[in-house]
Amino acid sequence: MCKKSYLLLIVVLLTTFFLNFSAYSQLANRYEIRIPTVPGYVLLKCDLHTHTVFSDGLVWPTIRIQEAWHEGLDVIALSDHIEYLPFKDDIKVDYHRPFQIASPVAAALNITLIQAAEITRSEPPGHLNAIFLKDVNSLNTPDYNDALKAAFDQGAFIFWNHPGWKQPNNKSVWYDTQEEFLKKGWLHGIEVVNGNTYDPIAHQWCIEKNLTLLGNSDIHNPIGMDYELQNRKHRPMTLVLAENSSIESIKAALFARRTVIYLENNLIGDAKYLKPIFDNSIQIKYPEIEIKGKNRNVIQIQNNSDLDYELVPNGQTDEVSVEKVVLFAGKTSLLHLKGVSDTAIGEKNIQLPFTVQNLWIAPEKGLPVEINVKIKFVPTK
Ligand SMILES: [Zn+2]
Ligand SMILES: [Zn+2]
Structure with missing residues (x-):
């Protein structure tokens, strides 16, 4: 891209960004979520599973950032499906575009944006999010094992999404496939909460198998359509206890299982984290x-x-x-x-x-x- 068109792009992005703020005055204010941290760590409010129009979500990537800032989040991953692209005739398929488009707005609002994707296969293995990706294209493979390996080779943090979805009576099933992933080091966490649905089976698995607990929105609509923010409702979040707010620290905290899920009026996590949060509240x-x-x-x-x-x-x-x-x-x-x-x-x-x-x-x-x-x-x- 030549220098002139690059400058023009920046002007267009910034204009879009500030126009959105003035047009939607609600988004010009941020709720500050009051949950005290655990001594020695910063508590970062994260949503590590969201969608945009680049898969089957209904909003543009920059809006996801503005919503996140407005709601009091610190970290967000745009994790569009790799395989399910219902808008592909209208939106050009490019797995890196959501991250590229959202990055300037995230930087302006001090929201940490994580490059991610949802590996979307039938069950098993079902859906898995790979986050901290460098090359999303390498996950677009016919065999899901190759996709998982490609994510693993990039040092991605990989978690199993909504394990109860499409299962008999919505009850999560631990298949041989998950056992293999676990043995190979390809599975690091599970969504115990997806949307406002809590999965006690997944919770027990995380405890027994030493996996990281995650709670994410998996939002497809504009956030205000699914959560009444004005009535102090909020999306589910993964609270990450990191040494500092850098991407490296967030990643280290996720691998070290230092997370707590914030679901409605509940916190879900290890006693060693919930106890100091309560005591400091x-x-x-x-x-x-x-x-x-x-x-x-x-x-x-x-x-x-x-x-x-x-x-x-x-x-x-x-x-x-x-x-x-x-x-x-x-x-x-x-x-x-x-x-x-x-x-x-x-x-x-x-x-x-x-x-x-x-x-x-x-x-x-x-x-x-x-x-x-x-x-x-x-x-x-
Ligand atoms: Zn999914
Ligand atoms: Zn999803």
């Missing part, structure tokens, strides 16, 4: 209280995150009984405590045991936590 405002005999008192707990934490007692202590409580996002909530003895006396540090029901460390298993308080007991007899 809450602040006990007045941790020292007095309880007279069997009377009641309250503890004020402030929740600085975007999640409503649903706490249920996980057994009782010898000194006090507690009730279930919801710690609402961005609010201070009251936790009710009741003394169990008329004769208790003196100051005690007590760890109140709870299960956070919307933080899932395994299928149907909430995160155990403790709320630390100091109680001065005053006897009534």
Whole structure:
């Protein structure tokens, strides 16, 4: 391309970009998602599975970036299908174009854009996303094994998409093909969440087979058609705990399984990550209280995150009984405590045991936590 036409292209891209911002004022503001990080890492909000008009999506690549910025994401992968191209008579097939078109807008908005593709075969093996690709064309092969090997040879991170899709009763099946991929090092993670669908079987596989948990939108429509952003609904995301926000760090974190899935009002992941996220979300405002005999008192707990934490007692202590409580996002909530003895006396540090029901460390298993308080007991007899 000559210098003049290159400059013209930049002007066209920038004009398109800023016109879109002024035309759609909603996209001129960004929601900031409040989920505290795990010490030692930055928490990056990622959607690693999206589509554009270059496969069967219904939006232009730059719009995907603007949507991502608006919704509070940090990282996005445009992962158009390699084999399924229903608009190919209208949109010229070029596997690298979505990334090339979206890159200037991503750079302008500080969104990290990852080159990706969805290997789209019948089951098994089904659909797999390969991300951090350099040469997408090399994945367009008749034999899926060659496609997977081409991705692997480029150092791609490869994950199995929506494993329950088109399976009997939508229940995921682990085929011999997946076993072979795993043995060859061609399978690094699984979508435990695709759209707003949670897959407990895939969750259990990730735990047992030491695979990375992913939660992605697989968005085809404009994002606002599927998620009511104005009502603080959000697409599912993979929260990546990276040493820094570079692409190399994101890749290293994914291979090291440092992810948490953000689905509606739930977080899904290992306890070692969910526990510090919970602990760093809450602040006990007045941790020292007095309880007279069997009377009641309250503890004020402030929740600085975007999640409503649903706490249920996980057994009782010898000194006090507690009730279930919801710690609402961005609010201070009251936790009710009741003394169990008329004769208790003196100051005690007590760890109140709870299960956070919307933080899932395994299928149907909430995160155990403790709320630390100091109680001065005053006897009534
Ligand atoms: Zn798919
Ligand atoms: Zn897809």
